[in-house]
Ligand SMILES: Cc1cc2nc3c(=O)[nH]c(=O)nc-3n(C[C@H](O)[C@H](O)[C@H](O)COP(=O)(O)OP(=O)(O)OC[C@H]3O[C@@H](n4cnc5c(N)ncnc54)[C@H](O)[C@@H]3O)c2cc1C
C-alpha cells in the first residue's frame with residue numbers, strides 16, 4: 167500500500183477543491199444557517215454534485231456508479247470539509263450506498279442504487295440510541311407479525327435524518343443490547359405511518375433528527391439482507407463512515423489552521439506581526455506535526471478500505487482518533503490565536519469549532535476509538 | 546499501468562536474489578539479537594568481539610549494501626528507493642543485525658555526493674561504505690550550541706593548508722573516530738553565516754586531542770575535541786570557502802531524518818524492548834489485557850501516535866520526499882516520542898525500572914533504565930526540540946522572525 171493518491175484520485179481532489187472554492191465557500195454555509203434552511207443543505211448544490219458523479223462513487227458499475235472507492239469519496243469529503251460545505255454525501259453516498267450494497271439483495275440494490283446515483287433518493291442510517299455512540303447497544307425491536315415487520319423504539323442524532331427520503335433503521339430481531347448478533351437493518355420511507363421524525367437543532371447548524379418508531383409496519387422486503395446477521399457488516403459500514411468523516415475533519419482542520427497561520431502573519435501588536443512571537447510559533451509548529459500525522463492516518467485508512475485490508479478496523483479507529491484529537495486541538499487554538507475577533511459570529515473561525523465538536527461525536531469519539539484500538543491490538 | 550507491473554516483476558525477482566544472497570552470506574550469529582558490545586562502527590582501530598560481525602560487515606560492504614542507495618561507482622549499492630525498501634524488508638525478516646553504524650553513511654556521505662569534488666568522492670566514499678574509516682561530527686562548541694552559526698573555531702589560510710585552532714564539544718565518539726567533519730570559521734569579518742567552511746580533518750594529525758565526557762546514563766560516548774595548530778590540507782575543504790553553512794544545514798537534515806527513526810519501536814538508541822510486553826510482564830495481565838487501566842490507556846495513546854508517526858515516515862518516503870525543513874518535524878516528533886516510550890516503560894516496571902548495577906536487577910532491567918536516561922539526549926543532539934519547532938515555524942509555516 168502506497169500512501170499517496172493516484173492520478174485519478176488527485177484529479178478528483180482538485181475538482182472538489184475548485185468546486186468548494188467557487189460554488190460553496192463558507193459564505194454558502196453561513197447563508198444556509200442565517201436563512202434557517204430546513205434541511206441545512208442546498209438542493210441545487212447537491213444536484214451539481216450528483217452531476218459530477220459524486221453520489222455514485224461507491225456504487226458498483228452495474229447499478230450506474232463509478233466504483234471509484236473510498237479514496238475517491240474521502241478526498242471529496244476532505245475538500246468539502248475545508249469550506250464546511252453541507253450535503254447528504256456522507257449519509258447517502260457513503261452510509262446509504264454501503265449499507266444497501268453490502269447488505270441488500272440484488273433486487274434491493276436495483277431498487278435503490280440507481281436512484282441514489284441519479285440524485286432522486288437520499289438516505290440516513292439510524293443507529294445510535296443513547297448519549298454516546300455505541301453501535302451494538304440496540305434496544306429498538308423488530309418483530310415479524312404475519313407477513314409484516316413491526317418496529318418499536320427510538321433513534322437519536324441521526325445524520326441527515328431530517329431530510330432523508332429513506333431511513334435505514336437498525337433494530338434488534340433477537341438477543342440483547344450490547345450483542346452484535348441479532349441485529350437487522352430495515353429501509354423505511356420517511357412518510358411511513360408510525361415513523362416520527364423530529365429535527366433537532368445543533369451547534370453546527372447541520373441536519374440531524376431524533377426518530378421514534380411506534381408500531382411502524384414494514385413489509386418483508388424492507389429487511390436489508392439476512393435477519394439477525396447485520397452486526398458484523400454494520401461495523402464495516404460504520405468504519406467506512408468513520409473514514410469518510412475523518413477525511414472531512416482533516417479538511418476542517420487544514421482550513422482552520424491555514425486561516426489561523428495567515429492571521430498570525432497579518433495581525434500586528436506591539437509593533438510586530440503576532441506570528442513572530444515564539445509562544446504562538448511553537449504551538450503552530452506542533453499543530454503542523456499533528457496535521458501531518460492525521461493526513462497519514464486518513465490516507466492509510468481509505469486505501470485499506472479499498473484494498474479490503476484486514477487492518478481496516480484498526481486503521482479506521484486510528485484515523486477517527488487522530489482526526490478527532492487534531493481537530494479538537496486546532497479548533498481551540500484557532501480561536502485563541504485570533505484573540506477577540508475569534509469569538510465573534512461575524513468571523514468564520516467559530517464555525518469550525520462548532521462543527522468540530524459535533525463531528526468528533528459522530529461514530530465514536532477519540533476515546534471510543536482509543537479503547538477499540540487497544541482491544542483490537544491486544545494491549 | 547504496464548510500467549508499474551514491469552517494475553513489480555523486477556522487484557519480485559530482486560527480492561528473490563536478495564533472499565538467496567542473505568541466506569548464503571548472513572552469518573548465523575548475525576541473525577540473533579544484537580548485544581551492545583557487538584555493535585559495529587568500523588574504523589582503523591575497530592575491535593571485533595565476535596568475528597562474524599567483521600565477516601558480515603565485509604560481505605555487506607563489498608556489495609555496497611551498508612549504503613544501499615549510494616551510487617555504485619563510489620562503492621554504494623546503487624539501489625533505487627523501492628529496491629532499498631525490499632532489501633530492508635528482507636533484512637528485517639531474518640532479523641539481521643545492522644552490519645555497520647556510521648555517521649559517515651548517515652550524515653557525511655550524502656553531503657559529499659552533493660557538494661564534494663570528484664577526488665573527495667573517490668577518496669572518502671568507498672572507505673565510509675566499507676566501514677574502513679570512522680567519522681565524527683565537529684559542530685558544537687562550548688559557546689555555540691543551538692546558535693551553531695556563532696562558532697569560533699578558526700581556520701587560517703596558510704597557502705596550501707589551513708591552520709586550525711579552537712575547541713569542539715559533545716563530539717560523539719571523537720576518541721574512537723579516524724576523521725572529523727568540522728565547521729570552522731574562515732571568514733572572521735563576514736556576517737556569521739557567511740564565514741563558515743566545511744573541513745575534513747584526520748584525527749591522527751598533530752595537535753588534535755580529545756577528552757571523554759561522562760553522561761547521566763553512566764556511559765561516555767562523547768568528548769571535548771581540541772585543535773591546537775592543526776594543519777589541514779586545502780584539498781580537504783568541501784565546497785567553496787565560506788559557504789560551509791549550506792552544507793552544514795543539509796547535513797543536519799540528514800542527521801535529523803536519521804534520528805527520527807527513534808520514534809519507531811526498535812529504532813535507534815535503546816534496549817529494543819516493547820512497551821506493551823514490558824507492561825504486561827511488570828503490571829500483570831487481566832483477561833489478556835495490561836492489568837492497570839490508567840497505564841493501559843497511556844500506552845495505547847502512545848502506540849496510536851507511533852502508528853500514525855510510522856505511517857507519516859512511510860508517506861514521506863512514498864511521496865519521494867528528500868531531506869528538507871520538514872525533516873525537523875520528524876526529528877522533533879520522533880525524539881519526543883522515544884522519550885515518552887521510556888517514561889512509560891519505567892513507569893510500568895515500577896521499582897524494577899530504577900536499577901543502576903546488577904545488585905537486585907537483571908541485565909535487561911538495567912538496560913532499560915540506562916536507555917531511559919540516554920533518550921533524554923535525543924531531543925538535544927542534532928538540534929534541540931525547540932530549535933526544530935523554530936525551523937518548522939519559520940521555514941515550513943513561513944512565520945515571521
Ligand atoms: C467577550 C469579550 C468581552 C470583552 N470585553 C471588553 C471590554 O468590556 N472592554 C474592553 O476594553 N475590551 C474588552 N474585550 C477585549 C479584550 O480585552 C481583547 O480581546 C484582548 O485584550 C485581546 O486583544 P485582541 O482581541 O486584539 O487580540 P490580539 O492582541 O490581537 O491577540 C491575538 C493573539 O495573539 C496573542 N498575542 C498577542 N500579543 C502577544 C505576545 N506579546 N506574546 C504572545 N502572544 C501574543 C494573543 O494571546 C492572542 O492569542 C473583550 C473581549 C471579549 C472576547
Ligand SMILES: Cc1cc2nc3c(=O)[nH]c(=O)nc-3n(C[C@H](O)[C@H](O)[C@H](O)COP(=O)(O)OP(=O)(O)OC[C@H]3O[C@@H](n4cnc5c(N)ncnc54)[C@H](O)[C@@H]3O)c2cc1C
Nearest residue numbers: 682683684685690691715716717922925926927928929931
Ligand atoms: C548525546 C549527545 C550527542 C551529541 N553529539 C554531537 C556531535 O557528535 N557533534 C556535535 O557537534 N554536537 C553534538 N551534540 C551537541 C548538540 O548538537 C547540542 O547539544 C545541541 O545543539 C544544543 O546545544 P547546547 O547543548 O549548547 O544547548 P543550548 O543551545 O545552550 O540550549 C539550551 C536550551 O535553550 C533552548 N534554546 C536555545 N536557543 C533557543 C531558541 N532560539 N529558541 C528557543 N529555545 C532555545 C534549547 O532548546 C535548550 O532547551 C551532542 C549532544 C548530545 C546531548
